[in-house]
Amino acid sequence: MDLLREAIGSALRLLAGGDAYTLEVLRLSLWVSLSATACALAVGLPLGMAIAIGRFPGRRLLLAVVNTGMGLPPVVVGLVVTVLLWRSGPLGALGLLYTPAAMTFAQAVIALPLVVALSAAALQQVDDEFRLQLRGLGASRLRSLWEVAREARLPLLAAAMAGFGAAISEVGAALMVGGNLRGQTRVLTTAAVLETSKGNFDLALAFGVVLLLLAFVVNLALTLAQLHSRPSSR
Amino acid sequence: MTALLELRDVVVRAGDRTILHVPALTLDAGETLTVLGPNGAGKSTLLRVAGLLLRPDAGQVLLDGQPAREDTLRHATAAVLQRPLLRRGTVASNAGIGLRFRGVGRREAHQQAAPWLDRLGIAHLRDRPARLLSTGEGQRVSLARALATTPRLLLLDEPFAALDEPTRGRLVLDLRELLAKHQVAALLVTHDRREAAALAHRTAVLDQGRLLAVGATEDILADPALSPLVGGASLLDAELARLERRRPASSSAQPCPNDHGEGERDAQRRGRG
Numbered sequence: 001m002d003l004l005r006e007a008i009g010s011a012l013r014l015l016a017g018g019d020a021y022t023l024e025v026l027r028l029s030l031w032v033s034l035s036a037t038a039c040a041l042a043v044g045l046p047l048g049m050a051i052a053i054g055r056f057p058g059r060r061l062l063l064a065v066v067n068t069g070m071g072l073p074p075v076v077v078g079l080v081v082t083v084l085l086w087r088s089g090p091l092g093a094l095g096l097l098y099t100p101a102a103m104t105f106a107q108a109v110i111a112l113p114l115v116v117a118l119s120a121a122a123l124q125q126v127d128d129e130f131r132l133q134l135r136g137l138g139a140s141r142l143r144s145l146w147e148v149a150r151e152a153r154l155p156l157l158a159a160a161m162a163g164f165g166a167a168i169s170e171v172g173a174a175l176m177v178g179g180n181l182r183g184q185t186r187v188l189t190t191a192a193v194l195e196t197s198k199g200n201f202d203l204a205l206a207f208g209v210v211l212l213l214l215a216f217v218v219n220l221a222l223t224l225a226q227l228h229s230r231p232s233s234r
Numbered sequence: 235m236t237a238l239l240e241l242r243d244v245v246v247r248a249g250d251r252t253i254l255h256v257p258a259l260t261l262d263a264g265e266t267l268t269v270l271g272p273n274g275a276g277k278s279t280l281l282r283v284a285g286l287l288l289r290p291d292a293g294q295v296l297l298d299g300q301p302a303r304e305d306t307l308r309h310a311t312a313a314v315l316q317r318p319l320l321r322r323g324t325v326a327s328n329a330g331i332g333l334r335f336r337g338v339g340r341r342e343a344h345q346q347a348a349p350w351l352d353r354l355g356i357a358h359l360r361d362r363p364a365r366l367l368s369t370g371e372g373q374r375v376s377l378a379r380a381l382a383t384t385p386r387l388l389l390l391d392e393p394f395a396a397l398d399e400p401t402r403g404r405l406v407l408d409l410r411e412l413l414a415k416h417q418v419a420a421l422l423v424t425h426d427r428r429e430a431a432a433l434a435h436r437t438a439v440l441d442q443g444r445l446l447a448v449g450a451t452e453d454i455l456a457d458p459a460l461s462p463l464v465g466g467a468s469l470l471d472a473e474l475a476r477l478e479r480r481r482p483a484s485s486s487a488q489p490c491p492n493d494h495g496e497g498e499r500d501a502q503r504r505g506r507g
Contacts, residue, residue, distance in 0.1 A: 129319055135287055136313025136389060137332040137379065140305075151322060 007205030014206055026210060029187040032100050033168035036107035040115045040163045048119030049145060069113025078176030081106040085177065098179040106173035111163035118162055122155030123148060154226055161222050165215065236299040238263045238419050239284060239387055244293035246279050254279045254443045264417040268424060268434035270464045276443040277423040278391050284421055285311050285389045309336060312380035313389040316396055318372030320364035325375050328364045332383035347382040353412060354378045370401035381412065388420040394429060406432050427455055427465045439463055
């Protein structure tokens with residue numbers, strides 16, 4: 001218990017004191033995970049939209065694959081991405097292995113199924129006839145899709161947050177494709193693993209607390225957004 | 235005179251089955267045409283084809299005698315469906331959304347839609363969240379939203395079906411007045427002969443996807459051969475008549491002191507229109 005209390009105090013001291021190492025790790029974590037979430041959203045929202053309102057052969061199979069992907073082990077993703085980016089691999093020429101870009105790629109792959117499945121579920125909640133009504137009022141196809149997404153914006157926000165949560169909290173893939181190089185690819189999770197292995201439990205726990213604080217801030221933002229738009233939205 | 239809208243040899247199929255076949259159907263400017271028929275007759279499919287919300291498998295939809303392009307027709311028409319299907323936001327933002335789809339700015343759309351909220355008797359609701367409205371109020375917003383786009387043709391897919399009887403009656407009469415005053419043509423799909431009687435210049439009868447008859451509403455409603463399809467005296471009407479015959483003459487119901495309220499509000503609303 002003392003260790004935990006000490007860790008929380010240590011984490012707050014590190015953040016408040018502007019510890020360069022901690023801030024560097026925090027900054028890279030945020031950058032990699034936010035980029036990964038943005039990539040997952042860019043691919044996942046249209047896919048979720050297609051699954052939710054499209055009618056095409058293989059739609060159910062795609063949904064089953066996506067649902068299965070929600071339980072994708074990060075280590076497997078890390079392994080596959082490593083093989084892809086390995087010097088002699090199909091994408092080896094890009095020279096991305098052990099860079100933040102590789103970590104972004106791996107985290108985006110992990111977040112993608114969550115974003116697709118949750119956004120599809122969110123968009124399916126919007127009445128089928130709503131889009132027909134919008135078209136009947138003169139909306140173009142694209143505008144009607146935008147309006148459907150607008151109707152489902154709160155659950156879509158939750159899908160984005162879930163994707164971000166999956167990205168920032170995973171450790172296996174980041175370790176494998178990033179290499180945990182200080183100043184280059186070290187993020188909160190890999191730093192916590194390293195400090196634990198060195199026996200620096202207070203610092204490892206401090207990184208853990210920073211992660212928890214991040215999760216709290218993200219969820220607080222989501223809750224406030226929900227409270228803000230429930231009573232009446234424009 | 236060239237018809238405003240014409241359906242020519244329209245066929246819609248679902249798999250091997252033909253669910254709609256309309257050899258010819260026209261609608262003139264300012265005219266209200268009702269499509270009557272039982273459930274599953276293909277009425278809503280016909281309405282969707284008329285607005286090109288559904289592409290027919292064969293045939294043509296003509297606007298002003300020319301094959302209609304989807305974007306042209308969409309801007310000439312506005313649809314009102316059975317349920318209001320309002321978006322998030324206030325009544326005012328909902329009322330202006332059709333105009334926004336036509337490229338009108340937010341503020342201007344609100345301004346242009348405001349008189350229609352007034353004409354439909356819901357101006358006092360303009361700042362209320364649309365999701366908090368009753369079905370009747372929501373359907374008035376839905377009508378205001380469609381009429382605010384000043385369509386040449388209003389596509390109405392059983393817009394009164396989800397309303398209770400007094401609300402339905404008031405809204406039908408209000409709509410009749412607005413259509414006549416603003417010379418908007420309307421294609422109304424319904425299975426209620428009273429709505430046809432109140433609104434339509436002409437009536438078409440559809441059954442199992444086939445167009446059986448088109449003619450003056452009074453002729454169609456009086457045709458005994460079409461009676462089973464256009465909601466002539468139903469089994470429930472017979473039950474009601476039986477109950478009324480059993481009622482002793484002395485037990486006639488006293489009018490409720492508040493009954494006059496609806497009529498007064500109705501008169502006020504029409505006065506504003």
